[in-house]
Amino acid sequence: MGDLRKTFHVRDYDLDATLSSGQAFRWQQLGQAWEGVIGGRWVRLRLSKGDITAEAAKPVRDWAWLEHYLQLHFNLDQALATFPDDEPMQNAVASFPGLRLLRQDYWECLASFILSATKQIVQIRQMVMLLSKRYGEPIASNDDDPAFAFPTIKVIAACGEKELRECKLGFRAPNLLGAARDILDKKIDLQRLPTLTSSEARKELMKLHGVGPKIADCVLLFAGGHQEVFPVDVWIERALQQLYFPKRRPSAKQLRKFADTHFGPYAGFAQQYLFHHARVHLKLK
DNA sequence: CATCGACCTGGAAGG
DNA sequence: TATTGCAGGTCGATA
Numbered sequence: 001m002g003d004l005r006k007t008f009h010v011r012d013y014d015l016d017a018t019l020s021s022g023q024a025f026r027w028q029q030l031g032q033a034w035e036g037v038i039g040g041r042w043v044r045l046r047l048s049k050g051d052i053t054a055e056a057a058k059p060v061r062d063w064a065w066l067e068h069y070l071q072l073h074f075n076l077d078q079a080l081a082t083f084p085d086d087e088p089m090q091n092a093v094a095s096f097p098g099l100r101l102l103r104q105d106y107w108e109c110l111a112s113f114i115l116s117a118t119k120q121i122v123q124i125r126q127m128v129m130l131l132s133k134r135y136g137e138p139i140a141s142n143d144d145d146p147a148f149a150f151p152t153i154k155v156i157a158a159c160g161e162k163e164l165r166e167c168k169l170g171f172r173a174p175n176l177l178g179a180a181r182d183i184l185d186k187k188i189d190l191q192r193l194p195t196l197t198s199s200e201a202r203k204e205l206m207k208l209h210g211v212g213p214k215i216a217d218c219v220l221l222f223a224g225g226h227q228e229v230f231p232v233d234v235w236i237e238r239a240l241q242q243l244y245f246p247k248r249r250p251s252a253k254q255l256r257k258f259a260d261t262h263f264g265p266y267a268g269f270a271q272q273y274l275f276h277h278a279r280v281h282l283k284l285k
Numbered sequence: 286c287a288t289c290g291a292c293c294t295g296g297a298a299g300g
Numbered sequence: 301t302a303t304t305g306c307a308g309g310t311c312g313a314t315a
Contacts, residue, residue, distance in 0.1 A: 022308070117309040123295070124308080170293030175310080212310045233308040253287090275308085 002059035008052045008067070012076050014098030015047040021276040022121045023222050024102055025112050025128045026150070035141075037132070038069050039105060040149045042141035057140035057147075071103050079227070079266045088243035089263075089270060092277035099276055101269055102222060106190050107183075108150040109223035110205070113215040114176050115169060123168075130167040135159065156180040175210025182208045198226040221268040230259045230267040239278035 019027040019034050027036040033046045043066065044055040054066055067073065076098075083089050115127045128150070135151035156164075157180035164173035183190060188204045196204065198220050205216040217231035230236075232255065240255050250258070263270040278284060 113308080118292095118307045119295095119309095120307055126295090165293080168294070170295095171291085172293080172309090174292095210310065214309060218308080231308080235308060251287090279308095 002061035004056055004059055006054050006060070006063050006066075008054070008070075008072055009050060010047075010052050010072060011050065012098040013047065013052065013070075013072075013100060014096055015045060015052065017096040017099045017276060018070075018102065019045075021099060021272065022124075022279070023218075023272065024104055024109075025121070025125045026108075026132075035143070035147075037139070037147050037149060039065060040137065040139055041065070042139055042147040044142060055142065057142050068103055071100055074100065076100070079269050082264045082266050083270050083273075084262055084264065086244075088274070092270075092273040095277050095281060096273065099273055101225075101227065101272060103225055104223045105150070106193060106219065106223045107153055110179065110208075110211070110215070110219050111150070111156070111176055113218045114179055114210050115172050116215070116218075117172055117175075119172075127168055127172075131156075131164075131169075134167060153180050153183050157184045172210070178209025179211060193224060198224070198229055201226070202229075217268075221271075227266045227268045228264075230256075230263060230271050232256050232259065235278055235284070236271060236275055238284040239274050239282065242282065242284060243274070243278075 015034060016029070019036070020029070024036075026038075027034050032048070033044050035042070035044045037043070041060075042057045046053045046055075052070070052072075054063070080093060083093065111131075112124065112128055116124050119127070132148040132150050135155050136148035138146040139149055141147040156176060159177060161173050161177055164177060169176060182188065188207050193201045193204060201220055201224060202213075202216045205211050205219055206213065214231055214233055217229050220226040220229040221231060232252065236259075237252055237255055240259065241249065244258065245255075259267065259271070
């Protein structure tokens, strides 16, 4: 039959940092708990004393989807050991030891980052929520209101630009629409992405309307699990600039080159630490 | 190639 | 309370 609850023992897992660090946009903190939707399922997560307790709305027979999403089996120590031994990196890790990378659905991740262009995390969440409420399937939750799955490619592709703009997407509306239609038109095959190398997958993703290097890299890192990929956005640019080149002012291209060689095989994971640390603790600009 | 403006709009910041 | 400046990017045009 399955259970409504399940407890996972974890070591060094900072749920708060992980779910609020701007890699996923479907999580809401209520008191000590986090509520969100993973695929077609609503869940409530709570971390206490080294245990993550999950609560579902309907009995769950197999929790593999959650373990996979949260990457519970991931060997954190092994990854951390590859990070460069310099002060900025060590500080970033020290301020959120236990920050993790999630493993998200390709389409939801892609769509979310298409929406992320020149928006703050709160606003991105807002857009994702509006879209889900309006175009996603309602699913059972333990709250008074139902939850909503993220809308499918097909449903988005069938929308008009104008209705998408009503979800506060602004100029991102045609980009989301274009990408959804490109996928339906088989300009690229999302199903095939996991079989490709990161540079091949990157090229594929960039064929989509409104998808450039930054968004492609986010999808590779947050959905594809390509942990060596290092998305460069304005925050990371500022953080690298301030932390590693306080005197000079290197070009974006030089920063990218530095990042590609400096951070090692888990560069993307390192990036997540730098990003979160910078966002929470640093006055940038 | 590097640089530059256009593209929407909500919600802060400083007058 | 009205105004201004800005925000996890991408695309196309320009020397």
